[in-house]
Amino acid sequence: MILTNVNTVPGKKIVEHFGIVQGSTVRAKHIGRDLMASLKNLVGGELKGYTELLQDSREEAMNRMAEQARQMGANAVVNIRFATSSVAQGAAELFAYGTAVRVE
Amino acid sequence: MELILQNLDLLIFLILLVLGYLAGTLAEKRHYRSIIRREKALLKLPVVTAEGSFPVERIKNAELVCGSVVVSIDYFKRLLAILRNIFGGRVKSYESLVDRARREAILRMKEEANRRGAKMVINMRLETAAIGKNANRKKSIGSVEAIAYGTAVVLQKT
Numbered sequence: 001m002i003l004t005n006v007n008t009v010p011g012k013k014i015v016e017h018f019g020i021v022q023g024s025t026v027r028a029k030h031i032g033r034d035l036m037a038s039l040k041n042l043v044g045g046e047l048k049g050y051t052e053l054l055q056d057s058r059e060e061a062m063n064r065m066a067e068q069a070r071q072m073g074a075n076a077v078v079n080i081r082f083a084t085s086s087v088a089q090g091a092a093e094l095f096a097y098g099t100a101v102r103v104e
Numbered sequence: 105m106e107l108i109l110q111n112l113d114l115l116i117f118l119i120l121l122v123l124g125y126l127a128g129t130l131a132e133k134r135h136y137r138s139i140i141r142r143e144k145a146l147l148k149l150p151v152v153t154a155e156g157s158f159p160v161e162r163i164k165n166a167e168l169v170c171g172s173v174v175v176s177i178d179y180f181k182r183l184l185a186i187l188r189n190i191f192g193g194r195v196k197s198y199e200s201l202v203d204r205a206r207r208e209a210i211l212r213m214k215e216e217a218n219r220r221g222a223k224m225v226i227n228m229r230l231e232t233a234a235i236g237k238n239a240n241r242k243k244s245i246g247s248v249e250a251i252a253y254g255t256a257v258v259l260q261k262t
Contacts (some may be wrong), residue, residue: 003168004255006227008157011163037176037247043127044121044178045135046208047247051174054249058170080168082251084233092233 001066002076002103009076009103018100023064027057028091057094058082064097074100088090107144120179123141129179132200146214151254169225170253175205179249179255187200205250206230213252222256229253 035048062080069077073096080098088094108115177185179198188195209230217225231251 002166004166005168005229005253006166008228010156010158010255010257011160012165016115030177041176041247042124043131043180044124044176044181045128045176047129047174047176050247050249051172052171056176058172058251062168080253082170082231082253084231084249084251086234 001070003034003062003066003080003098004027004076004078005080007079009078009101012103014076014078014101015104016074016102018069018102019067019072020097021065021072021074021077021100022095022097023061023066023068024095025057025060026087026091026093026094027053027065028088037088047102054084054092054094057092058096062096065098067100069100072100074102076101076103121183122180124179124181125204128179128180129216131178132204135204135208139204139211142211142215144213146218149214149218149225151210151214151224151228153228154226156224156226156257158259160256160260166218166255167220168215169213169220169222170251171209171214171216171254172249172251173205173208173212174247175201175208176203202232202248202250205232205248206252209250209252213254217254217256220256221246221257221258223255224256225254227255 005008006092008014037049040047067076077098077100082096085093085095177197184197185195210228213228214225229252233249234247
């Protein structure tokens with residue numbers, strides 16, 4: 001599965017379009033990590049727990065999107081976009097969408 | 105002793121303020137130093153927001169790379185920002201926060217592209233979101249997340 005965020009796959013030719021595919025995930029960290037994050041909030045700096053959490057969830061969202069594309073018979077997803085939103089306290093939604101295509 | 109016990113709330117507040125100021129300033133200075141050092145090291149890898157066009161036979165492969173970071177503000181600067189809300193104007197403490205977050209995210213993306221042997225990152229996009237406990241409250245932004253993503257292009261050796 002080739003993933004890009006440009007209109008085409010550089011170096012390859014698109015032969016078939018399949019339309020939009022998407023993947024999303026909502027995740028929360030366990031309470032210990034939340035506590036650590038609020039302590040870190042006092043002194044500032046990077047919140048490593050949250051960075052990790054978001055990275056994992058982004059991968060998960062991308063996997064789901066790729067899986068959907070695979071089921072359609074595509075071998076690449078182009079024009080991928082990401083979005084993040086906070087749906088509840090301490091939980092974040094990660095969302096990825098793109099266009100499934102077949103390239104040669 | 106009694107005086108301390110009576111003003112315990114105030115004392116805790118002051119301690120947090122001083123701790124936030126000292127640790128926050130130190131962390132920010134260190135972070136900026138590391139950002140500038142790594143930016144210099146990765147200067148040879150250009151990142152553009154445009155979609156480049158390459159001759160087909162030169163490209164080995166192209167893949168998505170992304171980098172993200174969550175940075176939070178310290179207690180002292182949060183207070184400064186709240187005070188700033190009264191008078192209006194530039195909120196410098198938050199400016200430096202988002203600046204750090206974005207540059208760090210771009211750097212992480214570049215590092216990933218570098219690991220994959222890419223010569224260039226095209227169509228870079230930036231995304232910022234407020235997450236964490238305070239995200240749903242309008243009044244204070246506790247921490248920001250910055251995501252940078254783009255397509256890394258690996259060229260064939262000629």
